[in-house]
Amino acid sequence: MPIAAYNWKRFWNPRGSTIYSDYxxxxxxxxxxxxxxxxxxxxxxxxxxxxxxxxxxxxxxMGKTTTVSxxxxxxEKEIETRGGRVRWLDLHSYxxxxxxxxxxxxxxxxxxxxxxxxxxxxxxxxYDECLLRIETLSA
Numbered sequence: 001m002p003i004a005a006y007n008w009k010r011f012w013n014p015r016g017s018t019i020y021s022d023y024x025x026x027x028x029x030x031x032x033x034x035x036x037x038x039x040x041x042x043x044x045x046x047x048x049x050x051x052x053x054x055x056x057x058x059x060x061x062m063g064k065t066t067t068v069s070x071x072x073x074x075x076e077k078e079i080e081t082r083g084g085r086v087r088w089l090d091l092h093s094y095x096x097x098x099x100x101x102x103x104x105x106x107x108x109x110x111x112x113x114x115x116x117x118x119x120x121x122x123x124x125x126x127y128d129e130c131l132l133r134i135e136t137l138s139a
Contacts, residue, residue: 009044010045010063010067011027011030011039011042011043011044012042012043012044012045012048012056013041014041015057017041019039019042020035020038020039027039030042045067046071049075049078056068060128064125065125065126068123068125075121079119082118083118083119084119084120084121085112085113085117085118085119085120085121086109086123087104087107087109087110087120087121087123088123089103089122089123089124089125090125090126091124091125091126091127091129092125092126092129
């Protein structure tokens with residue numbers, strides 16, 4: 001049975017900040033008057049993409065991969081328009097650090113970026129799943 005896809009607007013919360021909800025437990029919409037005051041710190045993915053370092057953390061199945069996947073083509077187009085390079089790695093498929101190191105740091109894109117050629121945008125998915133197999137991942 002296919003998983004249902006909901007086309008709702010997602011908001012991302014900076015680590016350590018509070019999300020305010022109404023008395024029914026629903027999010028106070030940052031686009032509405034009350035939500036603008038109580039949840040102004042919440043951002044959409046479009047608002048976050050220009051940051052030099054963005055890490056999306058959250059419970060498995062909450063939609064991190066889905067959200068980024070839906071925007072993948074637009075993300076690549078925007079970055080490539082500025083002369084940047086994009087590298088997507090699904091960490092779930094790595095069982096040891098040697099292959100991950102090669103795919104990340106010995107790629108043509110990384111070498112070109114390291115030589116001072118534009119921006120490099122690295123997207124790492126399934127960090128939490130890979131962390132279980134590669135103990136040195138965070139280092």
